[in-house]
Amino acid sequence: MTIAIRCQDLRKRYDNKVDAVSGIDLEVGVSQCFGLLGPNGAGKTTTVEILEGLLEPTSGEVEVLGRRWREPGAHLRERLGITLQETRFSEKLTVRETLRLFKSFYRKSQDLTQVLDSVSLIDKATTLVAKLSGGQKQRLAVACALVGSPEILFLDEPTTGLDPQSRRQVWDIVRRFQTQGGTVLLTTHYMDEAERLCDQVAIVDHGKVIARGSPRALIHSLGGDHVVEFSVAANAAGELDQARMLAIPSAIQCRREGELHQLTVREAHVAIPALLELLRRDHYELSSLTTRHASLEDVFVNLTGRHLRDD
Amino acid sequence: MINWKALGQLIYVRMREYSREPEVLFWAFIFPLLLSSGLGIAFRDRAPDKAYAAVIRSDGAPAVVAALRASGFVQAELLDETEARRALRRGKVSLILRLTGGAGGYEYQFDPLRPDGKLARTMVDQVLQQAAGRTDKVPTRDAIFSEPGARYIDFLIPGLIGMNLMSGGMWGVGFTIAEMKVKKLLKRLIATPMRPTDFLLSIMASRLIFMFIEVGTLLIFGALAFGMKIRAPLLEVLAIGGLGALTFGSMGLLVAARAERIESVMGRMNVIMMPMFVFSGVFFSAERFPAATQPLIKALPLTALNDSLRAAINEGTPWAGLAVPLLILAGWGIISFAVAVKRFRWV
Ligand SMILES: Nc1ncnc2c1ncn2[C@@H]1O[C@H](COP(=O)(O)OP(=O)(O)OP(=O)(O)O)[C@@H](O)[C@H]1O
């Protein structure tokens, strides 16, 4: 595998007191889609902006496309496309004018109409940025990243705050870029986004990578692929005993969040009948029961005891 | 090596943004025209006013009133003592005249600190003395001096051009950059292969283009509406304007170089511009301030710009005669630009 992005023992301390990144190692292969997954303040933006050459690391090594940021004549910027976590383009320019400006900076660039078409903004070409929806603005940001025909695309939270349909549109653009051989590094705190898009993810918390691998392997590391969530009526006799639940066949882990019990199991069809039997015997009244596939969220909760997002 | 395509695009989008910003267009182009027409009409040169005087009612007073009125120089009215005092306090009259019995003597009451008081005293006195038989010992004759170049409007328009170049430069550059920074647009731009120099060049080039329009509209307006004459070559006037635009643009760049918030940039900008609005002779001559403050006032960039523009436009002073103010102006520009570039933070 050819390496597109590599960093070693990356550290960033702001104002001599805030440790935003405390020793991150990453390796992203060419034409991989790599995701940095983590809660607010984990250090994702700081990490990508160092990789993008926009921030100086306090210490650590960064190599992008085999070159270093300080190296003369590297022309790295010609080869990267970037969206920042937050950019507000000039409201008084149209979509096409904005994109044409960005195109003018690159020596080798794509046809404007083609780029607009690829992000489905062709019929908004002459609309002022002020009149775009959130999803359209985000797609314009991606278009500005794509217009220079980059080899690597950096996307910092490309779909935060977008509705499901807009998120899917962004995902499609990213996938298309990747199938054409492009490398993608994105950050997100949506686990489903990471699961769907990324070949590899690194879960970041408090400036450190706490787990890495393919989404499938990470979920697999939980030991069970299913989560059974249930709650019981409050009038039941006493609390449910954790130890007894772990005794349920194929149960791996048991956790409680408020009224909700979460049981990670290897095989739902074995565990659920046993669980129901246990509740019936002890006269607990079941008020809800759902099962779902385990997700990266569960991996994160399992590792930290916290959720990725507060909502 | 300049990337001309990028530079062209950067300038083009600045023009585009401006053209879609009606308020900016109003303040930059329409407002100075309204202001200069308003002030030009209010302070247009006219025949001197009559002097207004009150004559306190007494025997013989009506005859004096009639004599004063007949002169054509004095508007006199007959009033009681209390009425007359009130009229003086309110500025309705500038002088109170009392007949002091006996040998046809008069007493003048006026406030010597009020220019109109002194003027009225002189005019009334002259009428009364002539009526009493005084004759002039030396013959005199009045010649009216009101040619283009010496009127208030001629003083005002170069001042407005200077003021416009200052606020346009400082706001146009400082505010724009601060806004781009707050919106993270600067960071996004610097993440492309765009050369920082091209960006700064585009900002300054846009200022120059606006300078042509701003200076041009005011000069054309002055010439058409008030028959103003431009005595120096147009190229010289535009070059002075260009230097002013670049200097104040650089000062705007300096103010925004490290900006984190728009409000702090606006505050700093006002602190810098306010004293110049007052002291640099936009609406009235800066020479009126005490002599001790003159060196300081002359060192302000707007004073230097206004003085140069006035000398070139109204007196046709050539380049060489403007060396001092132009060097002061350029000094401010060069130092601001150098410090701004050194301190500039893109992210
Ligand atoms: N310019 C800065 N000065 C000081 N501290 C900063 C600065 N930028 C970020 N931090 C701090 O560094 C930590 C990491 O921030 P960062 O923006 O990298 O997190 P993130 O993972 O991108 O979070 P989010 O999901 O909210 O975008 C946070 O605690 C943040 O408060």
Ligand SMILES: [Mg+2]
């Ligand atoms: Mg972030």
